[in-house]
Amino acid sequence: MIAEFGLAALWFAAALAALQLIAGSLALTSRGAGFAGIVRPVAVVQGLLALTSFAALITLFMRTDLSVKLVAMNSHSAKPLIYKFAGTWGNHEGSMLLWVAVMGLAGGFVALVERRLREETLLATLAGQAFVSLGFYVFLLLASNPFERLPQPVAEGQGLNPLLQDLGLAFHPPTLYLGYVGLSIAFSFAIGALVTREVGPAFARAMRPWVLGAWIFLTLGITAGSFWAYYELGWGGWWFWDPVENASLMPWLAATALLHSCSVLASRNALRAWTVMLGVVAFSMSMVGTFLVRSGILTSVHAFAVDPRRGSFILALLAIYIGGALTLFALRASTVTEGERFSPTSREAGLVFNNVMLSAILGIVLIGTLYPLVTEAFGEKVSVGPPYFNPMAALFVIPMLLVMTAGPLLRWRRDSLRRIAPALAIPALIVGAALLALTVYAPLKLLPLLGMALAAGLAVASFLPLRGRNLRRTPLPVFGMVVAHFGIAVALFGVACDSMFSVERLLAARVGETTQVGPWTIRLAAVEPVAGPNWTALEAQLRAQYKDNAPILAAPQSRTFWAPPQTTSESALVTRWNGQLYTVLGEAADDGRWQLRLWWKPFVPMIWYGGVLIALGGVLALIGRVWADLKRIIARDKIAYRRARQGR
């Protein structure tokens, strides 16, 4: 019953999306003005129906209803409750349903609260949003129905991939999806503004919170994903330029550029066409990412959906949305002027420079990710990995970081470098000193070396915009910028330290044997069997002693899941302020020795602290913006109220 109910809700939601699209489009014509009134309510109900449908699927998973194909394929009655819940979106159909549910809710929310734009622009936006949603509804209903029943209920489900039975991963995909959906709303705003030719500060202000929100979720999603890869895959790497990682990075790069150009448009009424273009690109990258991950075109550590039919469907959607948006852009390009001018040394110029750099990095990642697919289509397999991406991206990242230190100090419109030079002397000195110290004391590796020096300079420079300000009167978004830029410096520092100072130790140890890795002394005290709800494991008891401190217990496991049968190695981490000890238990050798992999990774957690700081900066900015909007609305209502009273 619940499955049929969920499916019905999904069909109704799709029908309402169609209605929203038709009514919204008609309302823009001179004769269809009568339809304007129903668009907002329809958008809200559509969102609620999509949510209902998703709630139905969650219920099926929580109850492990094995007559439903999706549950039987991906769940198991003995799975811990939290993973039954999270397993709802740990598969293709469920994750697409989550996507449409969030997209519907976001559209409904826009319909409820957005009052800053001209009504026609909002109607066009909602029509655009319905158009995007409709494609996904059709995709779900025709090509990936999550509620399909089995002719015969099975006795037991097949279980969830053990790698995915992990809290980090349970919440990693929905976080990314929230980001993608936020970008789809930004895309709809761009379409709406193009249709009614209202590309200006009001449009930028309406779009900005969505871009910010999307960007926060993408940042958190990427951070969580990279941490998951780090501790769950058991090889101590945190980023491998894997196509699926790139798929999440590309929308983030575009969103970062969009965020900054959106600010320029909102406060300076410049960069109009560029901002609209980025709005289209950012959502396109989300779709490309979805296509890469969901189509199974890649064979990578993350790809757990393999079905070419779906891939072509997503590709068709991608072509329709992006092709349509670009056509609209081309038609309207002549009417969208670039807006206000500015001098080459101004805050706008700095932002434009970094926008171009971000776009270039995006280009590199896109080409490097897609190129192997292209050659494979012609029968030649090549691999593109870190040795390509690292230097190529650095080509653009380094100038970007340099401009990032100076940009926030510049004034809008026109400024001179001489004015900010004294302030910049401090970070410049720090970069110089850091470079000097590092070339003397460290083994010479060019990129990490540059990264570390730039991180040190940027860390200081990121706080310079606060200099000479009254901190209590400083707007929250300025703090947001400071925190986010500082977060970039922190993450960069972690990255550079990891590639410069990590120490690895591989050994086959007998119980009782002691070894050294970096400053740690590690003794294999015992290897014991342990059992969990749906796995059994061998657990190594490692007594890890940092220099002369008291020993700490680290217990890496080699886990064997029985539904589905698979072995995973669960690393054990010991975190100190200055780094992390990473331990993995490998296989047993014939002579009673155990394979151990140990790493000492100085300052590696900085990568994720940095990621969290970047997201926190976004949150501060978002709160500041929304708060300012609220105050403006309240003030306007007060004035309207007074006028009404005086008029009476």
Added chain:
Amino acid sequence: MRRLLVIVLLIFAAPLGAQDLLPPAPYANRQLDNPALEAKAQALMETLRCLKCQSQSIADSDAPMAGDMRSQVRQRIAAGQDPEAIRGWLVERYGDYVTYAPRMSALTWPLFAAPLGLLALAAVLLRRRFKRVGSA
């Protein structure tokens, strides 16, 4: 007769058993004693693709074949071979797919032309932008 049967069985069983029962190659999970050489081997292993798994380097893979390749790399490095020569040897055996560092060839030149193109495009975009302002 029985002895013959045993021998025949052993002959057929040997290749089967060899797959799993052979101990892993000597340097699959063992580091070289010289830290400088080990670092050199590690740097190379991180840029070689495990052919049996999805998107992992041989340094990160648990697959037996990756272990064999690690052992090969370590032994050849220890014997004083140049890392790029070892890479070349592996590419010769397994094709371009095995190296994460794409080599310039008729097949891969667009990968290297792209950054140059992007640099040029970025320069043009920025120049046009700022020139227009200058003349305004």
